[in-house]
Amino acid sequence: MKEQTRNALNNIKFLMQASGGTMNDIVKVVIYIRDLSKFGEINVVYREYFEEGEEPARVTVQALSPIEEADIEIEATAVIP
DSSP states (O other): OHHHHHHHHHHHHHHHHHHOOGGGGGEEEEEEEEEEHHHHHHHHTTTTTTTTTTTOOEEEEOOOOOTOOOEEEEEEOOOOO
């Protein structure tokens, strides 16, 4: 789970940089996970990408992915100045 979370957040970081923004420009995150018991593992990695106290709003939803190997999907909404 940690590896999949890191891959997803690295992809978001890449897209933010390519758009002229940073992870600090993200205002909301929706995390879809297959197994809620893995939330703690996700949180450990998530904290590496956002400053404490400056994290975007976040919603976590248990959901099945249409991709069998994917245990997590992260959706981010950003406001880039």
